Amino acid sequence: MAQPETTRVFLNNVDSYASRHIAQVLSGSVAGAAVNTSSDVEAELVSNHKRTFQVVGTVSHPSAVERPHVVEQYTRLDRDELLSKLMGCDVVIYNVTQHADQVEEALWAASALHSEVEHFSGPKMFILISTIMTWACSKPADPDDLELPFTDAIFWSRRAHPNFERHIDLEKRVVKMGKTDRQLFSTYVVAAGLQYGMGEQIFHYFFKKSWLGEDGPVFGDGENIVPTIHIHDLASVVCSVIQHQPRPYYLLAVDDSNNTMEEIVKKIASVLGPGKIQKKPSEDAFLTKDLSVMEADSLLVSLRMEAAYIKKLFSFNWVCQFGLVENIEVVVQEYRQSRGLLPVRLCVLGPPAVGKTTVSKKICEYYRLHHVTVKGTVSDTIARLEHAVRNPDPGEGQSTQEAQEQLSMMKERLEQNPEISSNAEADCLPLMQKVIDMVGQPRNYGPSSQEVKEEERRKAGERLRREAQERAEVEQMEADEARARAARWAEWTKKLEQVRQQEEEELEATSRPMRGYLMEQVVPTLSQGLTACCRAQPQDPVDFLAEYLLKNNPFEADHEQLS
Numbered sequence: 001m002a003q004p005e006t007t008r009v010f011l012n013n014v015d016s017y018a019s020r021h022i023a024q025v026l027s028g029s030v031a032g033a034a035v036n037t038s039s040d041v042e043a044e045l046v047s048n049h050k051r052t053f054q055v056v057g058t059v060s061h062p063s064a065v066e067r068p069h070v071v072e073q074y075t076r077l078d079r080d081e082l083l084s085k086l087m088g089c090d091v092v093i094y095n096v097t098q099h100a101d102q103v104e105e106a107l108w109a110a111s112a113l114h115s116e117v118e119h120f121s122g123p124k125m126f127i128l129i130s131t132i133m134t135w136a137c138s139k140p141a142d143p144d145d146l147e148l149p150f151t152d153a154i155f156w157s158r159r160a161h162p163n164f165e166r167h168i169d170l171e172k173r174v175v176k177m178g179k180t181d182r183q184l185f186s187t188y189v190v191a192a193g194l195q196y197g198m199g200e201q202i203f204h205y206f207f208k209k210s211w212l213g214e215d216g217p218v219f220g221d222g223e224n225i226v227p228t229i230h231i232h233d234l235a236s237v238v239c240s241v242i243q244h245q246p247r248p249y250y251l252l253a254v255d256d257s258n259n260t261m262e263e264i265v266k267k268i269a270s271v272l273g274p275g276k277i278q279k280k281p282s283e284d285a286f287l288t289k290d291l292s293v294m295e296a297d298s299l300l301v302s303l304r305m306e307a308a309y310i311k312k313l314f315s316f317n318w319v320c321q322f323g324l325v326e327n328i329e330v331v332v333q334e335y336r337q338s339r340g341l342l343p344v345r346l347c348v349l350g351p352p353a354v355g356k357t358t359v360s361k362k363i364c365e366y367y368r369l370h371h372v373t374v375k376g377t378v379s380d381t382i383a384r385l386e387h388a389v390r391n392p393d394p395g396e397g398q399s400t401q402e403a404q405e406q407l408s409m410m411k412e413r414l415e416q417n418p419e420i421s422s423n424a425e426a427d428c429l430p431l432m433q434k435v436i437d438m439v440g441q442p443r444n445y446g447p448s449s450q451e452v453k454e455e456e457r458r459k460a461g462e463r464l465r466r467e468a469q470e471r472a473e474v475e476q477m478e479a480d481e482a483r484a485r486a487a488r489w490a491e492w493t494k495k496l497e498q499v500r501q502q503e504e505e506e507l508e509a510t511s512r513p514m515r516g517y518l519m520e521q522v523v524p525t526l527s528q529g530l531t532a533c534c535r536a537q538p539q540d541p542v543d544f545l546a547e548y549l550l551k552n553n554p555f556e557a558d559h560e561q562l563s
Helices: 017-027 079-087 102-115 152-157 162-177 204-211 231-244 261-272 293-299 308-313 328-339 356-367 374-390 402-415 426-439 449-536 541-551 554-562
Strands: 005-011 051-058 072-074 091-095 124-131 185-192 194-196 216-219 228-230 250-253 277-280
Touching: 005 017, 017 051, 017 091, 017 231, 072 079, 079 102, 091 102, 102 124, 102 162, 102 185, 124 162, 124 231, 152 250, 152 308, 162 185, 162 293, 185 231, 194 231, 204 216, 204 261, 216 261, 228 231, 231 250, 231 308, 250 308, 261 277, 261 328, 356 426, 449 541
Parallel strands: 005 051, 005 091, 051 072, 091 124, 124 185, 185 250, 194 228, 216 277
Antiparallel strands: none
């Protein structure tokens, strides 16, 4: 069998939701063969055809992990480097449905390739994956029949949402550049509906709300019809464009559903959550932190559309041809598997009074599961019946079957958001650690980004308070030590003064007799001798004074008188 030829495909932001799955389908598809998807939504690789796809592309984040279905990943390329990569590809795909900042780059890429047509080594194709928001403000196709859907045959009459003017300008320029020489440089625009499936992106907000047991939010009246398409069906459309190179260059990529936003949210809530919805003002969509402005605008759009060219020109196996609502079970299964939201099944056995209930409660707290007990359910059922008796509703009959009430109450308890307790018994810790080691980490949603930020702020506040307390303690300790040093210095100075005074007193007492003796016996004679020396002014005053003192020694005079 001959070695198959390779079609090299460039795709921007291969780490984003839509581009990632398009790359996955392309890498498992064969050019020249009809796109076929199996029940597990994975494209089959038909090995007996002549050409396969080789996907390369850019990533939006430098830390993005390498994808096995992407041969090469580029990051932080300048325009010259990026152009060289584009020139080395047979097909260039730019997806601008998620990131508005890619609109400018897509326009540059198409323009740069168009200017290099003379240097092409072979035909090239440019595919722009745009959004149905470029149709958001279009006038009805037939004013007398408002239910008549828009089709891609009248794309020239479309009017964009004010926030998507750059997108429609990009579409027009891409179409125009493809008319210069379609043999060398063909261009296509695929206007995609809101994508769903494989873990979700724009609809993830509603899936998560329902999974966490909250009411499904519906912004506005919910009567707006939202064009949608499964992400793998969108990838199949792109793959078909590459394979068949159809004559129409503008294609709508939407499924056959015409579901309202309320129908979509209600179906998601009924399968994943309590089945309840909560209508909110449309303005709240723009205040929701989990939704970008582009996503909020898209969720409020109302368009009835039909992908006429896709049905007429292409033949592939749809994953969800009739929309999200009709295929909710498949979509929910994809959501759980892609997000790792898998059930935890444990059986706690043991004799009475060994702590089965306590361990079960701790397991539920750790894995964020519902902890429902027979005792608690019965108590809640009794309380509910007592309330019904005290407050009868004349418009509704009251059921007396205990089993039905029990099951109803059990269902309501399961549909509620589980309450997480913070107190933990020390006796459960070793056993809980063994359970965690065997079962693994929680397969549920962790804290939300807002909860993470609040927790970070709380920890930062605690750290600041702790540091302030430590500084205050250090300052207090230093102040105490300073006061202690001052007290010790004052006490030492006082004692030193006392010792000095005592020494002076002792010195005074010791020197008093000698001073008296000198004043009485020595000083008078010495004063007389000095006076005589001053009068005589001898050549040797010292010798003169010595002789004077010997002659006038009062002790000798006293001795002579005694003798």
